[in-house]
Amino acid sequence: xxxxxxxxxxxxxxxxxxxxxxxxxxxxxxxxxxxxxxxxxxxxxxxxxxxxxxxxxxxxxxxxxxxxxxxxxxxxxxxxxxxxxxxxxxxxxxxxxxxxxxxxxxxxxxxxxxxxxxxxxxxxxxxxxxxxxxxxxxxxxxxxxxxxxxxxxxxxxxxxxxxxxxxxxxxxxxxxxxxxxxxxxxxxxxxxxxxx
Amino acid sequence: xxxxxxxxxxxxxxxxxxxxxxxxxxxxxxxxxxxxxxxxxxxxxxxxxxxxxxxxxxxxxxxxxxxxxxxxxxxxxxxxxxxxxxxxxxxxxxxxxxxxxxxxxxxxxxxxxxxxxxxxxxxxxxxxxxxxxxxxxxxxxxxxxxxxxxxxxxxxxxxxxxxxxxxxxxxxxxxxxxxxxxxxxxxxxxxxxxxx
DNA sequence: CCATTTTTATTGACTGATCAGTCAATCAAT
DNA sequence: ATTGATTGACTGATCAGTCAATAAAAATGG
Numbered sequence: 001x002x003x004x005x006x007x008x009x010x011x012x013x014x015x016x017x018x019x020x021x022x023x024x025x026x027x028x029x030x031x032x033x034x035x036x037x038x039x040x041x042x043x044x045x046x047x048x049x050x051x052x053x054x055x056x057x058x059x060x061x062x063x064x065x066x067x068x069x070x071x072x073x074x075x076x077x078x079x080x081x082x083x084x085x086x087x088x089x090x091x092x093x094x095x096x097x098x099x100x101x102x103x104x105x106x107x108x109x110x111x112x113x114x115x116x117x118x119x120x121x122x123x124x125x126x127x128x129x130x131x132x133x134x135x136x137x138x139x140x141x142x143x144x145x146x147x148x149x150x151x152x153x154x155x156x157x158x159x160x161x162x163x164x165x166x167x168x169x170x171x172x173x174x175x176x177x178x179x180x181x182x183x184x185x186x187x188x189x190x191x192x193x194x195x196x
Numbered sequence: 197x198x199x200x201x202x203x204x205x206x207x208x209x210x211x212x213x214x215x216x217x218x219x220x221x222x223x224x225x226x227x228x229x230x231x232x233x234x235x236x237x238x239x240x241x242x243x244x245x246x247x248x249x250x251x252x253x254x255x256x257x258x259x260x261x262x263x264x265x266x267x268x269x270x271x272x273x274x275x276x277x278x279x280x281x282x283x284x285x286x287x288x289x290x291x292x293x294x295x296x297x298x299x300x301x302x303x304x305x306x307x308x309x310x311x312x313x314x315x316x317x318x319x320x321x322x323x324x325x326x327x328x329x330x331x332x333x334x335x336x337x338x339x340x341x342x343x344x345x346x347x348x349x350x351x352x353x354x355x356x357x358x359x360x361x362x363x364x365x366x367x368x369x370x371x372x373x374x375x376x377x378x379x380x381x382x383x384x385x386x387x388x389x390x391x392x
Numbered sequence: 393c394c395a396t397t398t399t400t401a402t403t404g405a406c407t408g409a410t411c412a413g414t415c416a417a418t419c420a421a422t
Numbered sequence: 423a424t425t426g427a428t429t430g431a432c433t434g435a436t437c438a439g440t441c442a443a444t445a446a447a448a449a450t451g452g
Contacts, residue, residue: 005427026311027224031411042429047413105311112308114364115222115301124364153369154377157357158350164360165353168310168320173349181350188384201401227437238403243439398449407440412433419428 004040011049011059013039018060023102028057028109058119061110065127068098072134083186085138086155089131090182093159094166094175104167131156142190151189158182200236207245207255209235214256219298224253224305254315257306261323264294268330279382281334282351285327286378289355290362290371300363327352338386347385354378 005013017039021030032053036046050056075088097103113120132152139148162178173181201209213235217226228249232242246252271284293299309316331351335344358374369377 007426010427026313027308029224032413033411041427043412044414044429045427048428051413053412101311105308108304108308108311111360111364112223112301112304115297115304117222121365128361128365150377150380153358153373154354154381157361157369157377158354159357160360161353161355161357162349164307164356165324168307169317169324173353177349181346181353184346185350185381185385188387189381191384203400206401228439229437237401239438240403240440241401244402247439249438393452395452396450398447400445400447402445403443405441405443408438410435410437412435414433415429415431417429417431420426422423422425 007049010039010041010045013041014046014050014056015060015063018056019064019102019106022060022109023100023105026105028112032056054117057109057113058117058123060106061113061120061123064103064106064110065123068092068127069130071095071098076134082138082141086135086186087183089134089138090155090159090179093163094178099163099166099175101167104163108164108167128156131159151186154189155182155185158185203245206235206237206241209237210242210246210252211256211259214252215260215298215302218256218305219296219301222301224308228252250313253305253309254313254319256302257309257316257319260299260302260306261319264288264323265326267291267294272330278334278337282331282382283379285330285334286351286355286375289359290374295359295362295371297363300359304360304363324352327355347382350385351378351381354381 014035017035018030021035021038022028025034031043032046033043035056036043039046046056050059072089072092075092076085079085079088092098110120110124114124115121135152135155136148139151142148143151159182162173162181165172166174166178210231213231214226217231217234218224227239228242229239231252232239235242242252246255268285268288271288272281275281275284288294306316306320310320311317328348331348332344335347338344339347355378358369358377361368362370362374
């Protein structure tokens with residue numbers, strides 16, 4: 001059998017395969033062998049590179065977070081007003097790859113794991129805090145600090161809810177609708193805020 | 197060993213035990229033996245009454261939905277205005293039993309299963325539709341129909357998001373905050389609606 | 393109100409399948 | 423020759439599900 005890859009390439013292939021399999025299967029009940037086969041190698045090699053199943057899943061989650069992070073940063077850099085920054089955060093949650101059934105399934109698995117694994121819980125905290133910080137920073141330039149925190153809580157929850165609903169049901173909200181719903185929420189919260 | 201229960205009692209004990217174990221464990225990776233032991237019986241008896249693990253989990257999900265349904269109906273009957281009806285729907289999502297870590301974990305498992313099991317997906321559709329119908333019906337008395345649909349989508353997603361966030365992080369939103377955030381969203385959406 | 397049959401509750405002990413993880417042995421590159 | 427890539431074949435554990443056997447309750451008949 002020919003040599004077909006080096007360590008980093010194979011690790012990446014395994015991570016991609018893990019996302020695919022989790023998405024297709026809809027749960028963590030995926031075997032290492034299935035993931036490895038999908039990635040074009042034997043399960044023994046998967047163990048060789050990752051040490052164990054937990055590491056494969058954990059690194060997959062990390063990859064997911066990094067991708068979302070990169071996409072958010074890219075959009076934030078192009079945004080020049082606070083409102084545009086909020087739009088950037090919203091849009092990056094609902095864009096292309098992030099908003100596919102398989103990715104959403106993987107995020108759901110991530111959420112579940114955070115309930116039992118400390119390491120996953122910490123990873124999730126990092127993500128939540130970063131999202132929160134991005135949103136709050138922009139909001140504080142648009143309203144008083146106390147209101148900003150309330151709006152942040154609502155907006156973050158709404159993003160999560162729309163995201164999951166989209167993944168769960170084909171008839172659920174699509175990307176444009178989701179973005180519009182969030183944007184609308186923001187506009188009106190800020191509008192009545194100014195009236196007070 | 198003495199006889200200690202009849203069929204309905206034992207089924208209920210197994211369902212409760214399943215919720216507990218899923219909540220503690222944070223995943224579906226719970227063995228039938230663990231559930232049965234927690235419910236005070238052998239795993240053989242669990243198989244006898246439910247036929248298989250899938251049925252245990254499925255009936256557990258059904259039970260969860262029925263409980264939420266009963267709680268919502270009870271609150272709806274006491275509500276007399278459309279706004280009070282919306283409050284009733286919101287409050288029942290965040291009340292006592294429904295809003296505990298274990299119950300939320302079980303709901304997350306439910307969401308995951310809906311990705312792979314048609315039966316679970318149908319169950320989830322029933323729940324989503326009922327929630328949607330309750331909210332829409334009340335909203336249509338407060339604003340024009342098209343706006344009602346937008347607000348419903350936002351509100352439902354926000355409820356889901358707050359719910360999951362509460363379960364995932366101890367520092368997350370508590371029940372009062374969650375209710376306030378939803379209520380606030382509603383008030384402002386309806387307020388700026390009237391202005392237009 | 394007893395004796396019996398039938399039904400229901402209950403389990404320990406078993407099985408077959410599955411799966412995470414290991415390892416010694418190849419094969420290819422450097 | 424050394425190092426890294428790669429796998430098939432194996433192992434030990436775990437687990438869903440079965441089954442035959444027991445015991446208690448309920449029903450039946452006298």
